[in-house]
Amino acid sequence: MTKRENILNIAAALFVEKGFSATSMKDIAVKTGIEPASLYNHIQSKQELLNVLLLRIANKFCEGIRTIEHQNTPSKDQLIAAIKSHLKIALSNQNLTYLILQDWKHLQENEKNEFLAKRNFYQQNFKSLVERAMQDGEIKKGNPEIIRNNILSVLRWTYNQDLYNNPKTFQSSEFETEILSFILSGILEKST
C-alpha cells in the first residue's frame, strides 16, 4: 500500500470515530506515524482526504449499479443483484460507507455537488430497477420511490455504526440471507 493510501485509510477510520470536524491533521499524523509536516508531501489537506474518500465510495456504488443494468438478465434478477451488490460494497467498505451518512455535508461546494449528483444517479437507477420489476409483474404494485427508499433503508443500518449497540456481531452471510428474505417476502409467516 502506498503511503497516500495508508493515510486515506487511517483518515477514514478517524473521521468515523471522531467526526470530520473533530479530527485534526495532528491526529492523522500520530496514527500514521508520519511527521505532520511530511503529511503534506502526500496530501493537500484534511479536506482533500474527505473529498477523495467520499467520491471514491460514491463511484463504487455507481459502477456497481451500472454493471448490473448492462447485464442481459430479467428485471427481478437485476433488482436482487442490485440489493446484493449494495450490501457487498457497503460491508467491504464500512468506514467509507458510514462517512456517506455522517460527513457528506462537510464536502466543499464543488465536491458536494458532484457527490450529490452521483447519489442522485444511483437512486434514480435503483428506482428504475424497481419500476421495471413492477412493470414485469415481478414485484407488487406500489409507489416505486417509497419501495426504493424502503429497500435502501433496510440496507443502510448494516453500516450505520451509531444506531444499535452491537451491529458488528453479525456475519456478512447472515446479513445477506436475513435481509434479502426480509426485503423479498417480509416478516409474516405465509400462513398467517
Added chain:
Amino acid sequence: MTKRENILNIAAALFVEKGFSATSMKDIAVKTGIEPASLYNHIQSKQELLNVLLLRIANKFCEGIRTIEHQNTPSKDQLIAAIKSHLKIALSNQNLTYLILQDWKHLQENEKNEFLAKRNFYQQNFKSLVERAMQDGEIKKGNPEIIRNNILSVLRWTYNQDLYNNPKTFQSSEFETEILSFILSGILEKST
C-alpha cells in the same frame, strides 16, 4: 404556547437546518424575535435546549411501546401496533426525530447516558415484541435482532431529511400503507 415552548420549537427547526454546533443563540433570538439577553429568562443555554428536545422525543417513543406492551392483545397485533406507533410519533415530530439521528452525540455526558439508556430500553422492548411473535409462529424464524433492526431501519428513512431528494412529498397515510405492507410481506408478488 408559552415562550419557552416557542423557543424549543424554533431551536429544533434550526438544529435540523444548520446542525446543533452551527446554530448560535443569536440565530435563535432572531427567529423567535426575543432579544438575546432576554432568551436567558426562559432557558439556560443552547445545550439545555438540545437536552430537553432529545429526552422529550426519547420519552415519547418509550411511552408508546410501554402502552402497547400493557395491552392484552396477541403478539402479532402488538408488533403491528408498535410499527404504527413508531411511524406516527416520528411523522408528528419530524424535527425532533431527525435530531435523534443527527445530534445525539452533542448531548452532555449525563444526558447522553440517559438518552442511550432510553434508546436501549426501546430497542430491547421492540426486540421482545419480535421474539414473542416469532415464538407464537406469527412471524418467520430468524435472528430477532436483525429483524428488529430491519423494521426500525425501514421506518427511519421517513424522518431522515438528508437521504433522498423529496421525502416530504409523501402523505402519512401512504407511508403507513406502503411501509406496513413492505415490512409484513416484502416486495415480491406471491406468485413469483
